[in-house]
Amino acid sequence: MTSPDTLDITLTPPPGGQILHQSDRATIIWGDCRDPDVIAQVPLDYDLLCTDPPYGVGWQSSRGKNFAKIEGDDGATDWPxxxxxxxxxxxxxxxxxxxxxxxxxxxxPLGLGPTAEIIWDKRAIGMGNLSMPWGPGHEVITFGVSNVNPKHGGKARQGGLTARMRQGSVIRVPRKNATAVTRHPTEKPWPLLAQxxxxxxxxxxxxxDPCAGxxxxxxxxxxEGRRCFLVEVDRQYAELAVQRVQAAERLARQMEAS
Structure with a gap:
């Protein structure tokens, strides 16, 4: 029997997902990015794919944090x-x-042309394997240029369409220390993503970002004055994303009005 105080909340997103927030700057969907009906909602000819998918390593929480296991991080999904x-x-x-x-x-898998390896220098040493004399202090980010999609036509360029001048492949942005990680176990600092x-x-x-966390x-x-389309399968994180993006929208409007 269900008590009157029990909330009937579905933890699995519906087919096609559910839009939790939509504005002229952002769309956030609670949904499974593997769902074809979710993918079909992505605007055709968007401008940048930037994402941190599960690594398939079965992430485990540490230091007493009550983070749930990350959906899709059991190695069974072909994320590429x-x-x-x-x-x-x-x-x-x-x-x-x-x-x-x-x-x-x-x-x-992604049909990339030119690629490059970017190193995120976290400016801190992670836990890693404590039996080893070296601790992880960086993370790899693959940069790639989308190859020609025959459906669209045209010729592929070599990745020169950028807003900033050419720069080095090491980005130094401090990560949060373990005690400050309270929202998401693999949360990336937004200044890193802004670069x-x-x-x-x-x-x-x-x-x-189809794995928005x-x-x-x-x-x-x-x-940064861009628009975003986010998908997140975990309801808790999807709602958190809504709160954070809405706060960013308010700040962006204030900056534009000043």
Whole structure:
């Protein structure tokens, strides 16, 4: 029997997902990015794919944090194959940033042309394997240029459509220390994502993140004057993304009005 105080909340997103927030700057969907009906909602010819998919390593919480296991992080999902479906809707010769995967794993599935390896220097040493004398202090980000989509026509460029001048492949942005990680176990700092977004888009461009987590990509996009389309399968994180992006929208409007 269900008590009167029990909330009947569905934890699995409906087919096609559910739009939790939509404005002229952002769309946030609670949904499974592997769902074809969710993918079909992504605007065709968007401008940047920037995402941090599960790595398939079965992330475990630590230091007593009550984080749930990350959906899709059991190694059973072919994430490069999933992202291929998202990359097909990307505009010709635009850019892709994917955390945690090498270019060898992504070039063929995503149909990438030129690629590069970016190193995120976290300015701190992580836990890693404590039996080893070296602790992890960086993370790999694969940059790629979408190859020609025959459906769209045109010729692929070499990745020169950027808002900033050419720069080095090491980005130094401090990560949060363990005690400050309270929203999402693999949350990326938005200033890191802002550098990627600013380097590969112009103001008003649409940034897409199908594995949005707590919404850092959306926060960075909005604060950089871009638009965002986010999808997150975990209801708790999707709602958190809404809160953070809405706060970024308020700040962006204040900055534009000043």
């Amino acid at each position: 194959g999933v992202l291929r479906l998202w990359a097909r809707r990307l505009r010709n010769s635009r850019h892709v940033y994917v955390f945690g995967y090498s270019s060898d794993e992504l070039t063929e 990627l977004i600013e380097s590969s888009t112009m103001r008003g461009d649409l940034v897409v 707590s919404g850092s990509t959306g926060v960075a996009a909005v604060l």
